[in-house]
Amino acid sequence: MSVEVTAVWQKIQGMANEFMVLLPNLVLALIVFAIFFFIARTLKRTVKKMTRSHRQARNLGLVLGRLAQGTTILAGLFIALSIVIPSIKAADLVQLLGISGVAIGFAFRDILQNFLAGILILLTEPxxxxxxxxxxxxxxxxxxxxxxxxxxxxxxxxxxxxxxxxxxxxxxxxNTAFNNRRLEHDIGIGYGDDIDTARELILEAMNETDGVLKNPASDAIVVELAGSTVNIRARWWVQPPRRADILDLQDRVLTNIKNKLIANGIDLPFPTQQILFHDQTEATDGDRTRQREGWSAGKGEVPKSHSISSAIRQLAESQSQRNGAKEGNRSSANHNPAQNDR
Missing domain, CATH: 2.30.30.60 (SH3 type barrels.)
Incomplete structure (x- = not known):
């Protein structure tokens, strides 16, 4: 039992002696690391102060400050380790860092990709x-x-x-990259309305709206001959191009355009549809090879055009004629009894 206690005591004494030998190096390493840590914090604060006056560089300064701090602390850690453990060479530390960096890169590929993309975004500032x-x-x-x-x-x-x-x-x-931004909206007028008059009214409505820029000038151009409307595209410029300002100005511009067109008799028609029966045609066509309603070319009389009201009227007349014929047959049979006896 005494032998074991003696062995343990000797090991403790050996560890204490090694610690006392290592203590100066350990103290020096702590001092060096503390100095590097203080330098790292100073670098971070300096970079943040340099970029604080520029709002767009605020995040970039924060990132660069963190990078400078981390790099400085890492260098201080390497130097402190080389002081505590003299057998560790700087080349060994660099090699270890390179191997660890590759392993970390594979393990945190997405994180590093986002990190590098964030640095590039902060540098290029799209x-x-x-x-x-x-x-x-x-x-x-x-x-x-x-x-x-x-x-x-x-x-x-x-x-x-x-x-x-x-x-x-x-x-x-x-959307806010430039000071001015152009907005546009399509307005449909009737085919019977004068396009030049409608264009002038639209331009007047836009120019009379507060907030629409005079330079660049607004314009109104015909963009489509639609099924039931002639579409005119109204285009105007605004500043600044913030979302709330755009919606408010667009509301006032479109309201002014609608009121101006209605007040001057310009039609703003609803979408309309035309329904054709399968046997409807035009009596004036004459040439059956150019019929558009589905009648094939051939000999014979060209059918007349029909409408719902005429079809109902013809149906009622034919039904009335059939009813009259039935009544006539019944009355003739009642007034000729001899014929019934045969």
């Missing part, structure tokens, strides 16, 4: 904070651009988190 963007089925205002994802607030008060790799590799529409 859009900025407070911009209004459209991405696939989502539309809203950019709230934050983080290293992993971008957050947008939709117009109905919801938050959408979009991975940065998706934003970087797909098309994004930035």
């Amino acid at each position: 859009f900025q904070i407070d911009d209004q963007i459209v991405f696939k089925d989502f539309e809203g205002t950019v709230e934050q651009i983080q290293t992993r994802a971008t957050m947008i607030r939709t117009y109905d008060g919801r938050r959408i988190v979009i991975p940065n790799s998706e934003l970087f590799t797909n098309s994004v529409t930035v």
Whole structure:
């Protein structure tokens, strides 16, 4: 029993002696690491201060500050380890870091992809904070651009988190990229209305609306001869192109256009349809090879055109004639009894 206690005590003494030998290096390593940690925090604060005055660079400064802090702390950790364990070479640490980096890269491929995409978005700035963007089925205002994802607030008060790799590799529409934006709306007038008059009225209505820019000028162009309307496209420019302002201005422009056209006798027709019977034709066509209602070319009399009212009238007349004929037959049979006896 005493032998075992002696062995344990000797091991403890050996560990204590090794610790005392290692203590100076350990203290020095802690001091070095603390210095690097302090430098890292100072770098982070300095980068944030440099970019604080620019709103669009706010997130970029935060990311660069974190990168600088992490890199500095990692370098301090390597130096501290080399002080505590002199047998560890800097090349060994770099090699270990490279192998670990490859393993981490495979394990967290999606995270690293989003991180790199976020850095590129912050550097290239295809859009900025407070911009209004459209991405696939989502539309809203950019709230934050983080290293992993971008957050947008939709117009109905919801938050959408979009991975940065998706934003970087797909098309994004930035509605607020420029100061001016053109809006348009199609207006249908009747075929009997004068197009030039309607165009002038539409231009007057747009120019009289507060908020519509004079330069670039508004315009109205004919874009389609539809089934029941002549469609004129009204186009006007607004500033600034925020969603709420656009909806408010569009409401006032379309209201003014409708009131102006109605007040000047311009028709705004509803969609209409024409129903043709299978035997309906035009008496003036004459040429049966050019009939449009389905009658094949051939000899014989060209059938007259029919309508629902004429068809009902003919049906009533024929029914009346049949009823009259039946009544006549009955009366003749009653007034000739001898014929009934035969």
